[in-house]
Amino acid sequence: MSLDASRLPFASDMVSQALRHSTLKDSTESMLRHALLSGDMKPGEIYSANAIATQLGLSNSPVREAMMSLVNRGLLELVRNRGFRVVELSDADKREVYDLRLLVEVEAVRRIAARRVTEGEATELRKLTQKTVDLTQGDLADYLEADQEFHLKLVELLGNQRWLEIVERLRDQSRVNGSYEHLKGDGQLLASAQEHERITEAVISGEPDLAAALMIQHLEYARPDC
Incomplete structure (x- = not known):
C-alpha cells in the first residue's frame, strides 16, 4: 500500500527539517574534523557541545550528534557530565x-x-x-x-x-x-x-x-x- 502524502499536511515540513538537521550535523562534523586535523582543538582538552553550539549559533542537537560521530571515529571521547575530550594517542x-x-x-x-x-x-x-x-x-x-x-x-x-x-x-x-x-x-x-x-x-x-x-x-x- 502506497503512502498518500496529501493526507500528511506536515510531511514536507518534517522532511525539510530532517534534511536541514542532517546537513547541520554533517557540516558541523566536517568543521570539527578540520579543527582536529589542524590541531586547533588540543589533545586532552574538554569541549562542551553546548558551548560550541552557542558559538556557532546552532541548537545543541546537531552539534552533539556530530561530536558523538567523532567519538565513534576514535577522535573524541565522551567525558560524563563534562563534555568531549580530544583523544591523545600514545x-x-x-x-x-x-x-x-x-x-x-x-x-x-x-x-x-x-x-x-x-x-x-x-x-x-x-x-x-x-x-x-x-x-x-x-x-x-x-x-x-x-x-x-x-x-x-x-x-x-x-x-x-x-x-x-x-x-x-x-x-x-x-x-x-x-x-x-x-x-x-x-x-x-x-x-x-x-x-x-x-x-x-x-x-x-x-x-x-x-x-x-x-x-x-x-x-x-x-x-x-x-
Whole structure:
C-alpha cells in the first residue's frame, strides 16, 4: 500500500527539517574534523557541545550528534557530565595504527591494480591526484582532506564497505592533533602528492606489485618514531 502524502499536511515540513538537521550535523562534523586535523582543538582538552553550539549559533542537537560521530571515529571521547575530550594517542597507539594501515591500505591498492580499473575510474583517480598536487601550496588541513579523498577513493574501488570504513577510521586517527605539520617544510607536501601520481599510474597500468611497493613507501610519512 502506497503512502498518500496529501493526507500528511506536515510531511514536507518534517522532511525539510530532517534534511536541514542532517546537513547541520554533517557540516558541523566536517568543521570539527578540520579543527582536529589542524590541531586547533588540543589533545586532552574538554569541549562542551553546548558551548560550541552557542558559538556557532546552532541548537545543541546537531552539534552533539556530530561530536558523538567523532567519538565513534576514535577522535573524541565522551567525558560524563563534562563534555568531549580530544583523544591523545600514545606512542604505542600510533604504532598500532601505522601497522594496521600497512596491512589494509597496501593490500587494497594491490588488489585494485590486479583487477584493473575502468577508464572512468582512472579519470577520477587522476583528477583526485591532481587536486592534492594543486593544494600543496595552500592550507595543510585542506590538503589533508584532499589526501583523504584520494586514498578513500582507492579503497572504495574494492567495493568493500567495511574495508573502506576501517581505512577511514585508521587514517583519521593517524592525522589528528596536527600530526602532519612536519610535511609543510622542505617540499615534503609536494613530494607526498607526487607519490600519489606514481601510485595512480601503477594502479591504472595494472601493476599490483609496483602499486603495493609505492604505497609502502608513501606511508613512510605516517610512520611514528621508533
